[in-house]
Amino acid sequence: MEPGEAQNPLTQLRRGVIEYCVLALLTEEELYGFDLVKRLGESESLVTSEGTIYPLLSRLRRVGWVTTTWRESESGPPRRYYAITRAGQHALAGFTSEWMRFRDSVDGLLGTGDGHGAHGV
Amino acid sequence: MEHTVSDPLVDDYLRRLDVAAAGLPPDRREDLLGGIREHIDAAIASGEVTDEASLRALLDRIGEPEEIVAAAAEPGDVQPWAPPPAPTVYYRRPGMGLEIAAVLLLTLGSLLFVVGWLAGIVMVWSSRRWTLAEKLVATLVFPGGPGLVLWLSAVAVGQTMCTTTSGDGASTDVVETCTSTGFSLPAPFGALAVLLWLVLPLVVAGVLLHRARRRADSEPPVPVYPATRSRWGGLEIAAVLLLGVGGFLVPVVAPLAGLFCAWMSSQWTRAEKWVATAIASMGLMIPVLGLAFAALARTS
Numbered sequence: 492m493e494p495g496e497a498q499n500p501l502t503q504l505r506r507g508v509i510e511y512c513v514l515a516l517l518t519e520e521e522l523y524g525f526d527l528v529k530r531l532g533e534s535e536s537l538v539t540s541e542g543t544i545y546p547l548l549s550r551l552r553r554v555g556w557v558t559t560t561w562r563e564s565e566s567g568p569p570r571r572y573y574a575i576t577r578a579g580q581h582a583l584a585g586f587t588s589e590w591m592r593f594r595d596s597v598d599g600l601l602g603t604g605d606g607h608g609a610h611g612v
Numbered sequence: 613m614e615h616t617v618s619d620p621l622v623d624d625y626l627r628r629l630d631v632a633a634a635g636l637p638p639d640r641r642e643d644l645l646g647g648i649r650e651h652i653d654a655a656i657a658s659g660e661v662t663d664e665a666s667l668r669a670l671l672d673r674i675g676e677p678e679e680i681v682a683a684a685a686e687p688g689d690v691q692p693w694a695p696p697p698a699p700t701v702y703y704r705r706p707g708m709g710l711e712i713a714a715v716l717l718l719t720l721g722s723l724l725f726v727v728g729w730l731a732g733i734v735m736v737w738s739s740r741r742w743t744l745a746e747k748l749v750a751t752l753v754f755p756g757g758p759g760l761v762l763w764l765s766a767v768a769v770g771q772t773m774c775t776t777t778s779g780d781g782a783s784t785d786v787v788e789t790c791t792s793t794g795f796s797l798p799a800p801f802g803a804l805a806v807l808l809w810l811v812l813p814l815v816v817a818g819v820l821l822h823r824a825r826r827r828a829d830s831e832p833p834v835p836v837y838p839a840t841r842s843r844w845g846g847l848e849i850a851a852v853l854l855l856g857v858g859g860f861l862v863p864v865v866a867p868l869a870g871l872f873c874a875w876m877s878s879q880w881t882r883a884e885k886w887v888a889t890a891i892a893s894m895g896l897m898i899p900v901l902g903l904a905f906a907a908l909a910r911t912s
């Protein structure tokens with residue numbers, strides 16, 4: 492990592508959080524890489540470079556939180572579809588409760604919690 | 613079904629990514645490249661890439677290869693841009709080939725008349741394990757080495773010539789003049805000198821070797837890479853055969869060929885090559901020794 496990049500606190504935060512966003516997207520349906528990236532891209536400021544999702548997917552697969560299956564596609568080469576595993580669901584549940592406490596603490600300190608949505612999710 | 617897209621822009625991008633990912637473990641590197649390629653294929657299949665500008669825009673969104681590889685880095689990885697880890701390295705005690713060869717040449721090698729001793733002196737001065745003073749002592753005690761004494765005494769015995777001349781006319785004196793073209797000293801000094809000349813170089817050699825060993829041991833261990841661990845390829849075996857017995861079978865040519873093989877070897881260290889050189893110089897002397905002994909046998 493570039494030294495300058497490390498100075499942006501959101502870069503580190505984004506790296507830690509985004510894999511749970513991927514898991515969350517996969518609880519709804521199985522997705523292939525390109526779609527997954529598009530869906531993440533819809534939420535602004537989550538993904539800076541689309542390519543960085545792939546190392547993350549690779550890591551999730553290696554720790555057993557997602558599995559992949561190859562499927563034929565109508566308009567191109569076969570695609571690798573990602574599905575969340577039971578271990579992935581546990582990890583996501585654990586992160587979700589920790590995230591809410593973390594978010595509340597930060598919101599409380601920054602004074603950003605009273606505006607909107609702090610208790611709405 | 614379409615095949616994987618091949619476009620100079622895409623190829624170039626994937627190549628840059630491959631280079632940037634060189635520090636990743638092979639399976640993860642493969643996985644990463646496969647994922648990105650798949651992404652590009654899917655983007656093109658989706659119809660969002662229509663021309664070069666939109667392809668460049670796609671590659672821009674995917675990001676710089678270095679950035680993607682940085683995201684693939686995990687604790688315990690080498691830095692993604694670092695070269696792959698070096699092979700396991702073994703360490704050995706610092707070698708003493710040069711010094712041992714030098715000392716052998718100064719003592720035993722001096723039997724090869726001046727050549728062996730000179731080769732030894734060259735090695736002494738090229739070693740970094742001896743001080744200037746020690747090198748001087750090695751050179752001055754004694755020039756030519758113990759071998760030279762034996763040679764000169766042999767020659768002296770063979771070539772002392774005595775001529776008897778009568779005095780001129782009136783005188784009846786007879787003058788006998790003995791001239792020795794070889795080495796000779798007055799008898800009482802001669803024996804002592806010869807003894808010193810034979811023994812002192814051996815003492816000096818022992819001391820030099822001991823000191824070199826001590827200094828070699830204080831040097832850091834020498835790394836031995838797996839690729840260079842085997843010292844015996846075809847070239848090395850050929851060199852040993854040519855140097856070892858070749859000199860008896862094909863004089864001069866075989867030792868020279870052996871010398872060539874030894875210096876061509878990529879597996880021997882410099883010191884080992886110097887040892888080979890010492891052996892070769894002895895091999896080269898075989899015919900000379902043969903002639904010398906033949907000549908001695910004739911004169912006596």
